Amino acid sequence: MVKIEKEIMNDVKKYQKLEKLKKMRDEIQPIPGYYDGLEALCDRIHPESQLLQVTDIEELSKDTKLFRFISAKTNKPLAPFRAGQYIGLIVEIDGVRTSRPFSIASSPNQHAYYELGVKRKENGFVSNYLLDKLKVGDILEATEPLGELYYNQIFHGKDLVFIAGGSGITPFISMLRNITEQNIKLNVWLLFGCLTEQDILFRKELDDIQSRRSNIKIQYILSEPSADWNGVGGFITKDKIIEEIKTIKDKFFYIVGNRAMYSFIKGQLNELNIPRFRTIFELYGVPDDVTKEIGWPKDITLSTKVKVRIDYIRQGKKIHESIEVSCTEPLLNSLERQKSLGIIINNGCRSGACALCRTRLKAGKVFMLPDVKMREIDQEFGFIHPCVSYPLTDIHLDLTLT
Numbered sequence: 001m002v003k004i005e006k007e008i009m010n011d012v013k014k015y016q017k018l019e020k021l022k023k024m025r026d027e028i029q030p031i032p033g034y035y036d037g038l039e040a041l042c043d044r045i046h047p048e049s050q051l052l053q054v055t056d057i058e059e060l061s062k063d064t065k066l067f068r069f070i071s072a073k074t075n076k077p078l079a080p081f082r083a084g085q086y087i088g089l090i091v092e093i094d095g096v097r098t099s100r101p102f103s104i105a106s107s108p109n110q111h112a113y114y115e116l117g118v119k120r121k122e123n124g125f126v127s128n129y130l131l132d133k134l135k136v137g138d139i140l141e142a143t144e145p146l147g148e149l150y151y152n153q154i155f156h157g158k159d160l161v162f163i164a165g166g167s168g169i170t171p172f173i174s175m176l177r178n179i180t181e182q183n184i185k186l187n188v189w190l191l192f193g194c195l196t197e198q199d200i201l202f203r204k205e206l207d208d209i210q211s212r213r214s215n216i217k218i219q220y221i222l223s224e225p226s227a228d229w230n231g232v233g234g235f236i237t238k239d240k241i242i243e244e245i246k247t248i249k250d251k252f253f254y255i256v257g258n259r260a261m262y263s264f265i266k267g268q269l270n271e272l273n274i275p276r277f278r279t280i281f282e283l284y285g286v287p288d289d290v291t292k293e294i295g296w297p298k299d300i301t302l303s304t305k306v307k308v309r310i311d312y313i314r315q316g317k318k319i320h321e322s323i324e325v326s327c328t329e330p331l332l333n334s335l336e337r338q339k340s341l342g343i344i345i346n347n348g349c350r351s352g353a354c355a356l357c358r359t360r361l362k363a364g365k366v367f368m369l370p371d372v373k374m375r376e377i378d379q380e381f382g383f384i385h386p387c388v389s390y391p392l393t394d395i396h397l398d399l400t401l402t
């Protein structure tokens with residue numbers, strides 16, 4: 001009898017506890033006074049999108065222009081960024097809505113504007129549009145600042161080696177401006193690879209920084225120098241790296257450039273036994289010809305086409321469509337080109353790094369570019385990054401989850 005009473009009492013106590021919890025859960029907590037401010041701050045740092053207005057355009061070299069943008073909305077300041085980050089510029093060209101990432105070249109201490117240095121890519125869809133069509137006063141949409149290529153004092157130490165190829169100098173000029181302006185006590189070696197002397201972007205400013213700061217050393221390395229070039233020529237090899245930095249001990253390496261440059265530098269750093277965790281890299285765009293990539297199936301050529309079945313949501317309804325696409329174009333580009341479908345897939349880096357474009361592949365086979373950081377869980381559940389994926393067979397994509 002005593003045992004039964006005890007059990008009943010225990011049940012009553014449990015019930016009272018649950019009721020108390022339920023009541024607490026249903027009570028509306030008063031919003032703390034600072035909440036409004038916090039929300040506004042979060043929105044300022046991570047705006048859903050930004051509207052940028054072109055105020056200045058300057059020629060940096062025969063194929064590169066510097067664009068300065070201010071916020072197009074006077075009551076909405078630009079989102080702050082860390083030196084080294086990029087924004088995605090969103091454009092609509094002949095009805096195709098797309099975007100491309102561009103590193104912010106201006107200093108993060110300059111809150112009034114962003115500057116982007118855009119280099120023309122032969123037959124490039126967006127770079128040619130920006131260089132030929134964009135004019136002062138135009139307004140463009142952009143993402144918030146994104147990317148993980150920035151100085152991290154806990155992991156990167158005090159000795160930094162920046163290796164830039166061509167327009168890959170843009171995040172480094174921002175970082176160097178920041179280090180100089182704030183007089184940050186870091187030792188920096190910049191190895192800047194260009195074709196010719198005329199292709200050295202920001203040269204006047206880089207020379208000036210080097211002359212004023214003994215902790216910053218800059219070496220230009222020209223792969224196609226003219227006969228009167230007195231500086232270093234050739235590629236950025238392991239010997240040239242060591243000649244500049246003397247020892248690899250305690251150094252942290254940042255590499256920014258196109259894929260061809262990156263694979264070459266990666267090989268050189270491997271030969272110097274530099275561990276992967278002492279490097280950080282950013283790859284500018286997809287390869288010019290994916291059929292030349294290691295692992296690309298020989299029987300699939302530039303003219304091979306396949307079918308893509310797409311499930312997506314339009315006006316709240318699930319739709320199925322089938323389109324024909326080229327095997328040698330990134331899937332994201334092919335989907336954006338289907339103007340009538342109006343498919344929008346969120347994206348940032350368009351180089352396989354940010355995972356924003358993650359999409360479910362339900363059937364078929366794709367070729368994914370090497371050096372793409374896929375999360376294990378994404379792989380397990382059949383997700384791909386369409387910005388760096390090329391269809392090898394007929395495929396089926398589920399866009400209802402993005």
Ligand SMILES: Cc1cc2nc3c(=O)[nH]c(=O)nc-3n(C[C@H](O)[C@H](O)[C@H](O)COP(=O)(O)OP(=O)(O)OC[C@H]3O[C@@H](n4cnc5c(N)ncnc54)[C@H](O)[C@@H]3O)c2cc1C
Nearest residue numbers: 100101102103118119124125126127170284285287288329
């Ligand atoms: C994080 C990051 C930062 C960057 N920062 C800068 C910067 O500061 N400055 C700068 O100049 N660039 C920068 N880039 C590169 C930039 O984003 C673009 O990749 C570059 O401007 C070329 O874009 P595009 O549209 O002109 O070329 P695209 O049209 O995208 O052409 C690129 C390649 O895409 C493929 N392709 C496109 N369309 C087709 C098709 N129809 N069929 C087959 N293949 C096709 C081809 O291989 C082509 O060579 C950055 C890239 C990244 C990832």
Ligand code: FES
Nearest residue numbers: 348350355357387
């Ligand atoms: S857009 Fe960043 S991974 Fe595709």
